[in-house]
Amino acid sequence: MIQRKNKRFLPYSKQNIDKSDIDSVLKVLKSNFITQGPEISNFEKNFAKYVGAKYAVACATGTAALHISCLALNLSSKSNVLTSPITFVASANCAEFIGANVDLVDIDESNHCMSAYELEKKLKKNKKIDLVIIVHMAGQSAEMEKIYKLKKKYKFKLIEDSCHALGGRYKQFKVGSCKFSDISTFSFHPVKPITTGEGGMVTTNNKEIYEKLILFRTHGITKNPRDFTSKKNSKDNNGNINRWYYEMLNLGYNYRLTDIQAILGKNQLTKLDKFTKERNKIAKRYDAAFKKNDLISILNVKPNTYHAYHLYTLLIDFKNLKKSRNEIMEKLASFNIGSQVLYIPIYHQPYYKKKYNFKIKNFKNSENYYQNALSIPIFFGLKKKEQDFIISKINSVISK
Ligand SMILES: Cc1ncc(COP(=O)(O)O)c(C=O)c1O
Structure with a gap:
């Protein structure tokens, strides 16, 4: 560790x-x-x-x-x-x-x-x-x-x-x-x-x-x-x-x-392809590392797409983990690891809720995503050592 x-x-x-x-x-x-x-x-x-x-x-x-x-x-x-x-x-x-x-x-x-x-x-x-x-x-x-x-x-x-x-x-x-x-x-x-x-x-x-x-x-x-x-x-x-x-x-x-x-x-x-390649490389390392964690689901990329990996998002089983997302985010922040919830669904935003009276029950998959999603660092220039640090801290924080 x-x-x-x-x-x-x-x-x-x-x-x-x-x-x-x-x-x-x-x-x-x-x-x-x-x-x-x-x-x-x-x-x-x-x-x-x-x-x-x-x-x-x-x-x-x-x-x-x-x-x-x-x-x-x-x-x-x-x-x-x-x-x-x-x-x-x-x-x-x-x-x-x-x-x-x-x-x-x-x-x-x-x-x-x-x-x-x-x-x-x-x-x-x-x-x-x-x-x-x-x-x-x-x-x-x-x-x-x-x-x-x-x-x-x-x-x-x-x-x-x-x-x-x-x-x-x-x-x-x-x-x-x-x-x-x-x-x-x-x-x-x-x-x-x-x-x-x-x-x-x-x-x-x-x-x-x-x-x-x-x-x-x-x-x-x-x-x-x-x-x-x-x-x-x-x-x-x-x-x-x-x-x-x-x-x-x-x-x-x-x-x-x-x-x-x-x-x-x-x-x-002129550097975009290099950036995207690097993001894909990081994502592959994350996939391999988090696949083994029963409390984390990773996204399976469709074979007909090449992912740009603007975000790398974990779906975390917070219910089973018995720790809240905020606790996890705070813990990660204490290790200087940023994380973010992208996004709060539009139907939760007060402006839209009030105007359109959206019903959460009509958005089962979106709500499930929202309850579990956490995006973790992925960017060109994230060093291998830093990736390893992120992997190790996430796997230790997200464990029972
Ligand atoms: C999916 C999506 N659409 C639109 C925007 C708006 O882009 P900008 O912040 O450049 O106005 C963003 C940026 O956050 C986005 O993520």
Whole structure:
């Protein structure tokens, strides 16, 4: 048994910033444009190429990415939206921003993503569903082919909330390729697979959607003469476009990313495969170590997915353990081991509970997940010695 107290605090996830990242940011800081310069489109082009989508739109956060995605898909206050209860609140909030009606579909216990079976049950008995937002929970892709079949049959729009899953794959397709969806969204918060501090990205293969995303990201303003509605105001007496002219066509937002962030994202992207490989390696070591513990269940990864391992989550039999989750978290914290519950289901959040009166009994798998889940440290740069320390402390704390 390893006795020493771990030197540094080990959070459940964190960024990895090296000299090349710092140098890239300095380059932009010394340049003419620190925002709205060339690095935005450089990052977007590289990102689209990496995931295999036609278009990518960089924006301020993963939440902004979801919000402009809902707007670009013409969501309105009359729309009905379904998402998963086991996600960060932003996956539902994006529809609430627009005043749409939000409902939840229970998760599949085999991958903690929205259950295709439960989704079809809901689609069969519900009024028209306009949009489904699925979440690739922890970094493993949902069952996209099954969900795509339902999309075709019931004719809803589909957003993949891929904030956890950059670097992952479903079959041979990178998450973000939008092979089975209209839109895929990403976050670059420091705990995510790559970081820009705060930041987000939307990918799509649809030109019309792409053009709307661009508009909503910047106040609904266009400078493209093709889109101008007023010939009189946009042109001078010689018929030339006025150089200063712009039009606001929609109510949009300032959801722009800066060039300082974009170059960091572009540089981080070059290291993504290395990061993901390392996270998978750590997960394999954890799997082997925790499989032997009767009080812990680990997630079996589906053979048709490559997991991005944003999170590594244990399901712990707290009832049998006879220790509370909070006691375990406190104990681990005393060894400088961070842990987190991701997430408190959306139906437990006071805002949603009050507005929609969700019944816990309708979300059996989500509730079971919530009662038992604990995410433990996984990130590029977590040393082997530290992994061993985590394994040994968890196995000793979670034992009778
Ligand atoms: C699944 C999911 N969706 C959306 C978001 C929102 O991303 P951001 O924090 O960049 O706004 C997050 C981030 O926590 C997330 O985990």
